[in-house]
Amino acid sequence: xxxxxQTLDQPLEFEKLPGGLATFRARxxxxxxxxxxxxxxSIGGRFVALWGSDERDRQAGFALHVAFALxxxxxxxxxxxxxxxxxxxxxxxxxxxANRQQRATFDLLGIRAIGTDCDNRPWLRHANWxxxxxxxxxxxxxxxxxxxxxxxxxxxxxxxxxxHEIPVGPIHAGIIEPGHFRFSIxxxxxxxxxxxxxxxxKGIEKRFESLKLHEGYRLAGRISGDSTVTYAWxxxxxxxxLSGCAxxxxxxxxxxxxxxxxRVGNHLGDLGYLGNDAALAFGLAQFMRLKEDWLRLNATLxxxxxxxxxxxxxxxxxxxxxxGGETLLAQCxxxxxxxxxxxxxxxxxxxxxxRFLTTGRxxxxxxxxxxxxxxxxxxxxxxxxxxxxxxLPPYDMLDVRVATHRNGDVAARVTLRFEEIAESLxxxxxxxxxxxxxxxxxxxxxxANGAFGVGWIEGWRGDVLVALEADGxxxxxxxxxxxxSWQIWPALEHAIMGNIVPDFPLINKSFNLSYSGVDL
Amino acid sequence: MLHMLKQxxxxxxxxxxxxxxxxxxxxxxxxxxxxxxxxLGRALVIRQVDAGSCNGCELEIHALCNPYYxxxxxxxxxxxxxxxxxxxxxxxxxxxxxxxxxKRAWECTPAPKLVVAVGDCGSGCGNSSAIFGExxxxxxxxxxxxxxxxxxxxxxxxxxxxxxGILTAIDGQAKG
Ligand code: SF4
Numbered sequence: 001x002x003x004x005x006q007t008l009d010q011p012l013e014f015e016k017l018p019g020g021l022a023t024f025r026a027r028x029x030x031x032x033x034x035x036x037x038x039x040x041x042s043i044g045g046r047f048v049a050l051w052g053s054d055e056r057d058r059q060a061g062f063a064l065h066v067a068f069a070l071x072x073x074x075x076x077x078x079x080x081x082x083x084x085x086x087x088x089x090x091x092x093x094x095x096x097x098a099n100r101q102q103r104a105t106f107d108l109l110g111i112r113a114i115g116t117d118c119d120n121r122p123w124l125r126h127a128n129w130x131x132x133x134x135x136x137x138x139x140x141x142x143x144x145x146x147x148x149x150x151x152x153x154x155x156x157x158x159x160x161x162x163x164h165e166i167p168v169g170p171i172h173a174g175i176i177e178p179g180h181f182r183f184s185i186x187x188x189x190x191x192x193x194x195x196x197x198x199x200x201x202k203g204i205e206k207r208f209e210s211l212k213l214h215e216g217y218r219l220a221g222r223i224s225g226d227s228t229v230t231y232a233w234x235x236x237x238x239x240x241x242l243s244g245c246a247x248x249x250x251x252x253x254x255x256x257x258x259x260x261x262x263r264v265g266n267h268l269g270d271l272g273y274l275g276n277d278a279a280l281a282f283g284l285a286q287f288m289r290l291k292e293d294w295l296r297l298n299a300t301l302x303x304x305x306x307x308x309x310x311x312x313x314x315x316x317x318x319x320x321x322x323x324g325g326e327t328l329l330a331q332c333x334x335x336x337x338x339x340x341x342x343x344x345x346x347x348x349x350x351x352x353x354x355r356f357l358t359t360g361r362x363x364x365x366x367x368x369x370x371x372x373x374x375x376x377x378x379x380x381x382x383x384x385x386x387x388x389x390x391x392l393p394p395y396d397m398l399d400v401r402v403a404t405h406r407n408g409d410v411a412a413r414v415t416l417r418f419e420e421i422a423e424s425l426x427x428x429x430x431x432x433x434x435x436x437x438x439x440x441x442x443x444x445x446x447x448a449n450g451a452f453g454v455g456w457i458e459g460w461r462g463d464v465l466v467a468l469e470a471d472g473x474x475x476x477x478x479x480x481x482x483x484x485s486w487q488i489w490p491a492l493e494h495a496i497m498g499n500i501v502p503d504f505p506l507i508n509k510s511f512n513l514s515y516s517g518v519d520l
Numbered sequence: 521m522l523h524m525l526k527q528x529x530x531x532x533x534x535x536x537x538x539x540x541x542x543x544x545x546x547x548x549x550x551x552x553x554x555x556x557x558x559x560l561g562r563a564l565v566i567r568q569v570d571a572g573s574c575n576g577c578e579l580e581i582h583a584l585c586n587p588y589y590x591x592x593x594x595x596x597x598x599x600x601x602x603x604x605x606x607x608x609x610x611x612x613x614x615x616x617x618x619x620x621x622x623k624r625a626w627e628c629t630p631a632p633k634l635v636v637a638v639g640d641c642g643s644g645c646g647n648s649s650a651i652f653g654e655x656x657x658x659x660x661x662x663x664x665x666x667x668x669x670x671x672x673x674x675x676x677x678x679x680x681x682x683x684x685g686i687l688t689a690i691d692g693q694a695k696g
C-alpha cells in the first residue's frame with residue numbers, strides 16, 4: 001500500500017507501524033534510499049535520525065535505518081547490508097545532518113557511509129576502545145575494558161592572515177556538560193567553530209540490550225536528565241506500540257501534564273540564565289526562584305523534582321493526589337503573573353535587548369538545510385511540533401498553538417520561551433479540567449521476537465525519537481534513542497559565525513543543547 | 521527599571537523567608553558556614569566536573585545557587601579552574617572518554633584536594649547506581665578513578681543533600 005505520496009519511478013511500499021502515531025516503514029536498496037531521501041528533501045521533509053542494527057544472527061548481515069519527518073508522519077526506511085563490507089551511500093550530501101550520525105553509527109557498529117567528500121572521521125570513539133571493536137555488534141562483549149589512549153583528532157584548519165585558534169574544553173568553565181569547541185578567530189570575530197562531542201558516551205545503546213522491555217524506561221529517563229519525562233514517554237510509547245498495550249485514559253492525560261511541567265521548568269531556568277549571560281543577574285535570581293517553586297511542587301505532588309520514573313510502560317506510576325488539581329491551577333496563576341512582569345522587564349531592558357537582538361542568528365534557510373526542529377527550529381521559521389502535527393492522545397484534543405519566529409536570533413529564542421510557557425500553562429489548566437478518572441497502568445503484553453515500535457514525543461527542546469525492537473524473550477533486542485540536539489549542534493556552528501567570542505556563552509545558552517543526549 | 525525595583529520589593533529576600541519552613545536547610549546552612557570558617561578560615565572554592573552524567577545532577581547543582589539555597593551567600597564559589605579549587609564536585613559514571621580529563625583536573629587541584637562524588641552514578645550507592653554499568657565506555661563510580669572523600673547518593677541528589685554532603689567533606693577535612 002502506498003501510504004506516503006511519492007512521485008518516484010519506483011515508489012517505496014510503506015506499511016503502517018503499530019501504535020497511535022502516524023509512523024510508516026519500508027524496506028529498500030541503496031538506490032531506493034537515495035531516491036527517497038532526495039524526494040523527501042524536495043517536498044520539505046526533514047531528516048530525523050539514522051542508526052544501524054546487527055542482523056547477522058538472523059543470517060541477514062546488517063541493516064541501516066533512516067527516519068524522515070513528512071507531512072504524513074514519520075517515514076522509516078530500512079536498508080539491508082551484507083555481513084562483509086557493510087557499506088551504504090553517504091546521505092550527508094542530501095541531508096547534512098546525517099554526517100555525525102553516520103560517523104557515530106560506524107564507531108558503534110562498523111557499517112560505513114561511502115561517497116566522495118564523505119566525512120569518515122571518528123565521532124564517539126575517542127581512541128579509548130580499539131578501532132576494530134564495535135560495541136553494538138551482537139557478539140561484542142560490552143564488559144571489555146580498554147586503557148584510555150591519547151587521540152589526535154584532525155580538526156579542520158582555517159587558513160589566512162591573523163587567524164587564531166582557541167581550543168576550549170572538554171571541561172568547561174562553569175557547571176555544564178563536557179564538550180570540545182575549537183574557535184578560529186580573527187580579532188574577536190569567530191570565523192569558524194568546530195565541535196567535538198562524545199565525551200559523555202556511556203554505552204547506553206549497548207546497555208539497553210541487557211535490559212528487559214519493562215525495565216528500559218528507567219535508563220531512557222536518564223539519557224538526558226533535563227528531558228527525563230520526554231524520554232520515558234517516548235520509550236514507553238515504543239514499548240506499548242510493539243506489544244499492543246492500551247494505555248489507560250487517565251494515564252495519558254497525566255503524561256501530558258508531566259511533559260508540559262517539564263517544558264515550563266526548563267524554560268524558566270533557561271530564561272534566568274539567558275538574562276544572566278547578558279549581565280542581568282536579577283533575571284537569574286527571579287527565574288531560578290520560580291523554577292525552584294515549580295520543582296518543589298513536582299516533588300510534593302509526584303514524588304520527584306524532575307518526575308523521573310513517573311512514566312512507566314503501560315501508564316504512570318503516580319497519580320495526581322486529591323486536591324492536587326487546585327494546587328496546580330493556583331501555581332499556574334502565580335507563575336503566569338510573575339512571568340508576565342518579568343517579560344515586561346526583559347522587553348524594556350535596553351541592555352538586554354541590545355545583547356539579544358541579531359545575536360547568534362540561525363537563518364531559516366540554514367535551519368531547514370540542517371533539518372533543525374524543536375524550539376531552535378521554531379525560532380527560525382521551522383514549524384515542527386508533534387503535539388500539533390502528529391499528536392498522541394490527549395494532544396489530539398488539546399489543540400496546541402505553535403509559536404514561531406523568523407529572526408532566529410537569541411531574542412527570538414527568548415521570546416519563544418516566554419510564549420511557550422504561556423501556552424503550556426494554558427494546556428496544564430485544560431488538562432487538569434478535562435482529566436478523566438480511571439486506571440493508572442495496564443500490563444505490558446509479551447512481544448514477539450522482532451516486534452518493532454517507535455515513540456516520538458515533542459519535548460521542551462524538540463522531538464525525541466525512540467526506536468525499539470523486542471527479542472521475544474521479554475528483553476530488548478535493540479533500542480535507539482534520538483535527541484533533537486543532533487541536528488541543532490551543527491546549527492550552532494553556523495549561528496556563532498561572525499559573532500564575537502564573548503557572546504558564545506549567551507548564544508550557546510539560547511540553544512541549550514544536550515551533550516549526554518547525543519553522546520549516549 | 522521601575523518594574524525591576526518593584527519586583528525586587530515584592531519578592532523580598534527569599535533566603536530569609538522560605539515559603540515552606542525548612543529547618544533542615546537552615547540548620548545545614550549555618551553548620552556549613554561555621555565549618556568553613558573553622559576549617560578553611562575563608563570561602564570554599566569548588567570546581568564542578570561532569571565526568572559523564574546525564575545532566576540531571578547538574579540541574580540540582582545549579583539549584584544550589586538559586587535564592588532558596590544561595591550557596592554563594594555562604595561564601596561558596598564555583599571556580600572555572602581546578603587550580604583555584606579546594607574541592608572537586610564530580611558527577612556521573614566516569615566515561616572512558618572523560619577519564620583522562622578527570623585525572624588531569626584532579627592532578628591540578630591543590631591541597632586539600634577534597635573530592636565529593638555526586639549522585640547514584642558518581643557515588644556508586646543508591647537505586648540507580650548501576651544504571652549505566654561498567655563497560656567499554658564507562659568506568660563506573662568516581663572512586664574507581666580518583667580518591668573520593670564523600671559520596672552523595674541520589675538520582676539526582678536534592679540541593680539539601682548536596683549541601684549536607686559538601687559540609688561533611690569540610691567537616692572531615694580537619695581530621696584528615
Ligand atoms: S545520578 Fe541520576 S541524575 Fe545523576 S547523573 Fe546519574 S542518572 Fe543522572
